[in-house]
Amino acid sequence: DAKTTQPNSMESNEEEPVHLPCNHSTISGTDYIHWYRQLPSQGPEYVIHGLTSNVNNRMASLAIAEDRKSSTLILHRATLRDAAVYYCILRDVYSGGGADGLTFGKGTHLIIQP
């Protein structure tokens, strides 16, 4: 799977929007962009995924650049519970068929200030 680059950490204030960037300049046409997060002392939690179009769900929005070389996870109104490590992961539809699992990088440690 292609590599992703994320900032090591970001800080935001409670009740404000948060934009978490991810660069994936070597993304292929069959790579889906997935986001997971891991709260302290818990297993990772699926957040959202997309291919080309922007996606929205109850947790967040995913904005994908037109050239797909970058994407941004948007938390519209951060709460203290959103403090976690956020992982941007690419998954190639034709690579292993799922048998290779998720490849987690270092992710972005999001700090929320009250």
Add this chain to the structure above:
Amino acid sequence: GAGVSQSPSNKVTEKGKDVELRCDPISGHTALYWYRQSLGQGLEFLIYFQGNSAPDKSGLPSDRFSAERTGGSVSTLTIQRTQQEDSAVYLCASSLAGQPILQPQHFGDGTRLSIL
């Protein structure tokens, strides 16, 4: 509904002992994954089951590690002759059938294994 359940939540054992970690996936999820997360490290994928079958076991760290799944449900990860470097949080995830790439993986909270 019930999520992925792992037991025990914590396990402390002496070097050289065998340990068995259990994962109960979400009902109806045919895909099951094992990962481990060492202190300060990222998550490392270990093995994937589709039903009771694991097509690729090359991600297991050594031949001391084995995993099985029976009845398409519960899975166990066994570590024989534990070493201190086996200390980590072992995480299990499950997902629905269909295109695995597109199905979200649902994780348990892991088993924290400490080898003395």
